[in-house]
Amino acid sequence: MKQINGTAFNIESDILGRITLKGKSIFNRKDEILVKADAKDLPSGYAALITNSENISGGKPCVGNVQTLDDFNEGDVVLINKRGEIVFLYEIRSMHNAIFATERCNHRCIMCPQPPVAEEEDKTPFNLKLISLIDKNTVEVGITGGEPTLIGDKLFDLIKQIQKYQPKAGISLLTNGVKFADKSYAMKLAMCKHHDLQIDVPIFSDIADEHNRIVGAKTFYKTVQGLYNLALFHQRIGPRIVVHKQTYKRLPQLADYIYHNFPFVSQVAFLQMETTGNADTNLDELWIDPYDYNEELKQAVLLLANRGICTRVYNAQLCVLPYEIRKFAVNAISDWKDTYLPECEGCKLRQQCGGLFASNQKHHSAHIKPELKYTPMPPPVDGNTTISPFLEKYLTEELLIQCNNPIIYDVPCGYGRHLQWLAKKGYEVHGIDLDAKALNFVEEWKEQHGMKRVFISKEDIDRLKIQSCCDIMLNIHLYSKEILKVLSQMVKFNGLFVIETPEIHGGNYLELPVQGEVGEYLKSQRYELMIYEESVPQKGHVSVKAIARKLA
């Protein structure tokens, strides 16, 4: 949970309140916590003040000395205590807010990320108030724990409170399902008649003993009965399978078991294990590189998907997943949990990828690597480089001389076959690529041959924001509309844009242009087409070879 620390002033007991930055009317402040920079005291009526200043007067509850006021958003709900800790219980910008119904649990899962407590005060009154403070337009509220059903019928009070204060919100209830073996309890849940309630129930094995060992209780058949009872009342059920060393081997059999015994489920989720809590303690018994269970995971996911069951993979890094099941991956690690590795720099999948749990930074797959937008051609053997016939034919010495000692950019340069060709002629050549191995190769070649006028840099082409930097731009065999846009801006007036798009799909490019696309775009950017050839190697797509001059 997100937490910010400051210095407490005049705080006797915990204060629960909703963050306001812009302030509320005096009649409507009772549960509001004002966040204000450089404040000295608190206007009357607010529950508390959060500020960056240290000198507080007026004797009202306050957390001062908070340096990161930017982290607060209008509508967040926080709990502040006498130690000056500000704990975020609800974040308005997050999609993953949850109510912790209780910290007690009747299971002792070996990989539990939040190990349960034995006893606690009834949290329900607090939670009811918390729900009343949550924004009414919230899309989804989780109810979790601990085991939420341990609070008995009060669980339904929480659900009804959400119905009242967040009428549009969906609820996802994370429970082990044991309590629902009591049919009347399942019926009471159904009687809440919530319009969008999903009950997520962890199942770890198709073998009762295995499941029981993992959850630390002999409850497998109670959970089964619970699922049957929930299904009887037409509740939406989503089995969840946390994958680790003790569950991965039988994933395909478990998937089949779920299909045959619980065909009524609405979704099945496979989750990469979070390595906190008990999972960290029992790491040796649990840890397996996710890469090493790819085969079992793939079989299980495809088995269910083939059978028409909605299947999801949570918490996985796309680069580690087999290609066939990447489309089932969901980027849904809670916001305060996700993080990326240095290896992720430049990865084209980053936008869609869930990244890692912050807690998994220590333990993650050894197979995380960026998916680059393309892989360069293999390195040229020096002195024997293969130059594109098109370049050899049209990028003549005569044309190069006309350009008057041009600055040439080769993007992407790969292992530098064209870069070397031009550098050896004595021109200043800049190579840009994202592939570190290829760039190292060019760097070595540069050193060996003392090429002082060769410059290379590691950049993601899509993110280049340089304008008018070169006299000649080479763009060979990597095409996308986006790249065309970026590179065309980098050419100086009267400079040349040399482009050769790939002939077939697969390999060194993202997409192929359609007929006329490249020419039209260049013309729209005030280029004069000096040479423009289109061929049709594949139906519907063309391969373009062009040299264009940017008009002043």
Add this chain to the structure above:
Amino acid sequence: MSDYQILPFRFARFNESEYLLTNDVGEYIFLRNEDFEKFINKELDVKSTVFQDIASKQIATTDKVEDVVNMLATKFRTKKSILRDFTSLHMVVPTLRCNSSCIYCQVARKNMDDHEADMTKQTAKNVVKTIFQSPSPCIKIEFQGGDPSTYFEMVKYIIEEAEWQNLFKKKDLGFVICTNVTLLTPDMVKYLKKHKCDISTSLDGPKELHNINRPLQDTTHTHEKFEENIKMIREICGQDSVSALMTTSKYSLGHFKEIIDEYVRMGYNNIFLRALNPYGFAKQYKEKIAYPVEDFIENFKEGLDYIIELNKQGTFFIEGYAALLLKRILTPFATGFVDLQSPAGVGIAGAIYDWDGNVYVADEGRMLARFKDYYFKLGNVNEDSYQSMFNGEKLHNIIENACTECLPMCSECVFQPYCGADPVRNYSEQGDMVGHRPTSDMCKKNTAIMHYLFELLKKHDPETNRIFWSWIN
């Protein structure tokens, strides 16, 4: 000795090195001979993968038996849930008149101008009344014949009478008309569309074969007329509006590939490769069109292989019988195919109402009546109450003899969970409803086809499996 409890299962030697095991709810597993021996001698290690796989299918357990039996009971209920609804398919014969003269026709067909076997309005009214006493929430009325289009007025009367009744009963009501389509006019088709009546026809293959099997009485251009009308119907009701059935005659053998190609050419994405039921024919007639069941089995396998190949090459095309059996083998769900159920669907899933108001448990029961054998007649809508017909001694007796769970040889057959009983066919071919499996053609056909499907499943070819699932879903 390991501590596990073996639960009820059936098994058979599948090939030299493996056994196939199935249980009542249709789960299956292949075991190598040595594992099977160990398994039944309770010598398997309960921690071994092979034992866990068996336990996962609920063929054995180390848990409390009651817990597992509870789950099996739930699955069994699901598999048999079709029974809960009772009779939903109601076939009605408005007339025996027909303009075709199919070589395998078993109906006492009447000429076009012979109105002797036309249903009367009074009978029709009573038929509909009887139908709506079925407790089933779904009612499907299927018009058979003769060709019902020769007495379209009666079809309309029954449709409208049923719609009227349904204003009060509010069931999920649907209609199907089984016709050679050649007499349908655009106006008739528009009427059928308006009343949500599906059209089901017969297509036996390419022109030459179709014309041999199903010639019209007044023309040699049967297939042309057929194709022309299919086109007309599709224009009015949409591409998927006419389903087609094929029947295999002696002349069809060796031509399954052409038959399938014809279905593809005609824009169909499924076929049901159906064997002839040649019982009830006079002997000399039987020789003309019938063939040994083994020939059909060989043709079926080739046809199925060809269809799988078509799918692999990108043409989505279903073989309906394989799809039905695969659904039973691979899914936990019930399948509503009247002709292959246990208990048999006779009377309790489907019934047929003849033109004169006689009610039979199945179409084949009506055929027997042609030879003055009224064994499968439940009664007459003009004389008997629904209760006496559908909850009478006769139907009870028939159903008691129609559960594969307790029929000799079926009860221990490894394919039992996927198969069904046919008391009418047993009676007519083998003299009694229980029948004699070793000489039953139906048994030969079904076991051979299921064996072949399991062979295909055992290959674990991802492409074939994907195709099978595309048929099921």
